[in-house]
Amino acid sequence: MKEVVLDTETTGLSVREGHRIVEIGCIELDNLIPTKNTFHCYLNPERKVSEKALEVHGYTDEFLSTQKKFSDVVKDFLNFIENKKLVIHNAEFDLSHLNNELALLGKEKLDNKNVVDTLALARDKFPGSPTSLDALCKRYHVDNSKRTQHTALIDCDLLAKVYINLLGQKEPTLNFKNEDNEKTIIDSDNINQYYKKIIKPTEKEAKLHKEYLNKTLKKNFF
Numbered sequence: 001m002k003e004v005v006l007d008t009e010t011t012g013l014s015v016r017e018g019h020r021i022v023e024i025g026c027i028e029l030d031n032l033i034p035t036k037n038t039f040h041c042y043l044n045p046e047r048k049v050s051e052k053a054l055e056v057h058g059y060t061d062e063f064l065s066t067q068k069k070f071s072d073v074v075k076d077f078l079n080f081i082e083n084k085k086l087v088i089h090n091a092e093f094d095l096s097h098l099n100n101e102l103a104l105l106g107k108e109k110l111d112n113k114n115v116v117d118t119l120a121l122a123r124d125k126f127p128g129s130p131t132s133l134d135a136l137c138k139r140y141h142v143d144n145s146k147r148t149q150h151t152a153l154i155d156c157d158l159l160a161k162v163y164i165n166l167l168g169q170k171e172p173t174l175n176f177k178n179e180d181n182e183k184t185i186i187d188s189d190n191i192n193q194y195y196k197k198i199i200k201p202t203e204k205e206a207k208l209h210k211e212y213l214n215k216t217l218k219k220n221f222f
Contacts, residue, residue, distance in 0.1 A: 004080070004081050004087065005027045006156065007094065007159065008023060008097055009150060010053060011053055019045075020047055022067075032164050040152065042059070042064065042067040043067055044064050044065055044068065074101075118163050119131055142158055
């Protein structure tokens with residue numbers, strides 16, 4: 001099953017105050033394994049960035065004024081997320097901004113039924129504990145040292161690792177194949193293949209091992 005880990009950065013908190021999206025980042029997961037498919041863009045919000053938002057992501061009005069508008073990327077964005085479940089931390093925030101951008105273009109809004117909110121997952125799993133992305137990275141020993149400021153793709157990468165942990169999975173994931181006992185380890189950065197063949201002990205080795213166990217187990221170590 002394919003999913004998309006998604007994050008946005010904006011000019012401010014509320015769409016009611018006219019705030020817009022300045023960055024979208026997406027990382028595709030295939031059965032919880034990050035693929036090489038990503039979607040990323042900076043956007044011209046056609047308005048000024050609030051001081052608080054500037055402190056969070058650092059994108060200046062001058063930089064954003066040279067970027068594409070949402071209308072220029074909406075087709076590619078919708079194609080990227082089509083028929084995939086969205087994984088978002090604090091989904092209400094990102095969806096409100098994405099749906100606002102879509103509404104401004106007269107397009108259909110995204111359905112929150114096809115969204116996994118990792119903030120809700122974390123609150124259910126750790127009631128009363130901090131559930132920010134940074135707090136969850138700390139809990140799961142995910143290195144977030146690159147997150148000096150909020151940027152969509154870095155946040156997506158961190159969230160993908162946190163999401164896997166929230167579901168009780170472990171990285172890297174093993175894909176077992178029937179051909180000659182081949183195992184493939186896949187992580188978000190690279191793919192390493194290695195092969196292990198089953199080596200059966202000889203009769204002499206098996207006998208010596210059995211004798212060793214019988215001799216060892218008779219000892220009292222406690």
